[in-house]
Amino acid sequence: MVDQGLLESWTDDLDFERVGAVRRVLKSLFFHPLANHLPPGLLKAILRFGKSELAASNWVDPGGWQSMVISYHGRPEQIADKILVGAGSMAMALRNRRRLGARLLARLIDTCDHEPAHALCLGAGPGQIITDALAEATHEAYATLVDINSDAFEFGREIAREKGVGDKVRFIRGDVREIHEMLGHPPDVVKMLGICEYLEDDQIVSIAKAVAQHMQPGRAIVFNSISPAHGTDRFFRRVFGLHMIYRSPQKLQALMEMAGFSDFVSIPEPVGVYHVVVGHKGD
Numbered sequence: 407m408v409d410q411g412l413l414e415s416w417t418d419d420l421d422f423e424r425v426g427a428v429r430r431v432l433k434s435l436f437f438h439p440l441a442n443h444l445p446p447g448l449l450k451a452i453l454r455f456g457k458s459e460l461a462a463s464n465w466v467d468p469g470g471w472q473s474m475v476i477s478y479h480g481r482p483e484q485i486a487d488k489i490l491v492g493a494g495s496m497a498m499a500l501r502n503r504r505r506l507g508a509r510l511l512a513r514l515i516d517t518c519d520h521e522p523a524h525a526l527c528l529g530a531g532p533g534q535i536i537t538d539a540l541a542e543a544t545h546e547a548y549a550t551l552v553d554i555n556s557d558a559f560e561f562g563r564e565i566a567r568e569k570g571v572g573d574k575v576r577f578i579r580g581d582v583r584e585i586h587e588m589l590g591h592p593p594d595v596v597k598m599l600g601i602c603e604y605l606e607d608d609q610i611v612s613i614a615k616a617v618a619q620h621m622q623p624g625r626a627i628v629f630n631s632i633s634p635a636h637g638t639d640r641f642f643r644r645v646f647g648l649h650m651i652y653r654s655p656q657k658l659q660a661l662m663e664m665a666g667f668s669d670f671v672s673i674p675e676p677v678g679v680y681h682v683v684v685g686h687k688g689d
């Protein structure tokens with residue numbers, strides 16, 4: 407079981423991206439009002455003209471795995487994406503969440519009392535976070551990655567191979583709302599990063615209940631809360647078609663508690679959008 411102090415000691419050397427005070431003021435006085443209140447048709451035309459890959463990927467699959475890959479990469483060619491991806495608060499927060507999630511998962515694997523540890527990743531996309539963690543962990547581990555969209559898997563296998571963990575990942579196409587039908591080896595750690603914001607409360611509780619029934623007491627679940635502190639929710643909804651459900655860490659913890667998890671500890675990333683939370687299966 408991990409406590410707040412231990413979790414902080416695991417993550418205190420991480421190199422996070424931050425928004426400086428001047429940039430924060432400029433964003434809230436200038437960029438965010440423009441993005442949120444200019445007509446969506448005009449913004450879409452500008453993004454289309456600017457060949458924004460981030461916008462194009464969201465128009466095909468709002469909040470999908472490709473938009474995540476573009477945001478994680480962080481060094482786009484197009485001017486529109488240099489603003490959205492390079493300097494956008496949401497993209498910076500996403501990269502911070504990836505660093506935080508990967509480090510916590512790596513240490514949870516390392517503190518598991520047996521090897522190989524098994525990580526079950528729900529809404530995993532190509533698995534960039536868990537493959538970072540598998541590559542960083544010193545203990546033996548493998549991961550089962552579940553996603554509704556199998557387009558992500560080939561790219562996922564390729565990046566896993568590049569990180570030297572190609573033989574440690576297994577991809578399953580499936581809807582996490584039906585996870586009870588897919589559960590195999592009991593997981594030592596369950597990862598729900600980047601998925602709860604697309605699920606209703608009752609869906610989160612039923613997914614967490616299904617995995618909890620399969621876990622030993624004391625095993626961990628890792629998930630993230632999300633706050634609209636990035637300042638551009640209206641833009642995301644109207645221009646990208648992205649509808650996220652915002653929940654505080656406390657609200658999500660209450661849902662996870664209904665499924666049998668407790669002893670939560672949470673770590674914020676410095677842009678103020680995400681907390682990554684670790685909970686434990688109760689007795």
Ligand SMILES: C[S@@+](CC[C@H](N)C(=O)[O-])C[C@H]1O[C@@H](n2cnc3c(N)ncnc32)[C@H](O)[C@@H]1O
Nearest residue numbers: 469471529530531553554555580581582599600
């Ligand atoms: C925002 S991406 C997050 C990807 C990855 N977890 C990360 O944080 O980098 C959300 C992923 O969840 C998947 N997804 C959304 N709803 C799902 C569902 N009901 N069942 C399985 N996967 C789902 C999407 O296909 C997408 O790959």
